[in-house]
Amino acid sequence: MPKILLVEDNELNREMLSRRLVRKGFEVVIAVDGLQGVALAGSAKPDLILMDMSLPGIDGWEATRLLKADAATRAVPVLALTAHAMSDDRAKAMAAGCDDFDTKPVDLDRLLGKMDALLHPQPPVQAAKPAQPELHAAPPRPLLWATELTMPAVPQSLPAMQAAVHELCDRAGLSREQRADLQVVLDEICANIFKHAYAPGAPGSVQLALRHLGADATVPAAVELSFTDQGRPFNPLAQPAPDVSLPLEARPIGGLGIHLVRQLTDSQTYSQTGSQTSNEKDGHSAAEGNRLLLVKHLK
């Protein structure tokens, strides 16, 4: 049963189309805005995405760009749905990375045909190749692994990010304890970014880059996690680590997350990125964005 992610903010359209798709035998997952759509595309692993383009927050074009920029969701076909039947909307949708385009109100038979074409693409016809002598090429040299993904800065993005960290751990052969350490680090840093980098109700995105480090191309000596956002600067090191020897009633509630990050990684660098901008009206200048780099050695 193909799984369809329907990203649609209009409740009436959403209910009607999802009900019709379920009747046709599809499993339908619902997202009500662009951010939730991007998050669910990573965690629900749909076979196809039906993307309304006029969405609150980030619109369908931006959501599609995020999906196609992420190696984990790039291959999922996106079929754009828009009320506008203008030819430049089709061009705009395709430029954003959509795989096909349809207009609303939905003509179900036409939509199903387009969905079927995306779900079951025909392999290209290839000319018969002349027989080649079999070559005994040298086995490919293993490479240290690296990946990155860009997700909305919301808790619903965590499962997709956790899956990427799992893959990093699997490929590096990390122990269960090391894996758990990195899961905590991921969670703490993301929680800080979600809370501090963006204004409530207006989350942006966070980029997670993962890579193995080491001179030996086959056995990583360390793993690196870097987090980049474009939000307002915040300093996770500003809050002192809690004194864990204090009795229960005297224990501060804050600072625990970054204390764990310090303990569970071996090095940590923190910097602000983005352009320096000055506001001539009030004389203040501000840097935009944060970058946090963490390394865990595996020896």
Add this chain to the structure above:
Amino acid sequence: MQITVNQQDPIAVLAIAGSVDSLTAEKLTAALSAQVHAGQVRLVVDFSGVDYTSSAGLRSLLGALKDCRRLGGDLRLAAVRPAVMRVLSLSGFASIIKMFDDVTAAVASYPVGA
């Protein structure tokens, strides 16, 4: 994350399965808070099914622990896995929360008739 509540009066045993992170900790907080608000302040939290917890989970436990003790009860952990124990130790929780090898021992640690 799944939470199963088993009443063994006067003790409530909450079995947690999965990961307690910033996405799921709210659910744990709500489950613990519901017990306290229902007057159930002798709690055992079965962590045998928890593969990891972040500080969000620790804060959830800490809040409930404070509430239970303030009301004359306690919150005790059972069957904590090594990776989770590492986080509890690094955060200093191992010294402020009572932990037991299994649920039976944790339940038995409460005085009879208390």
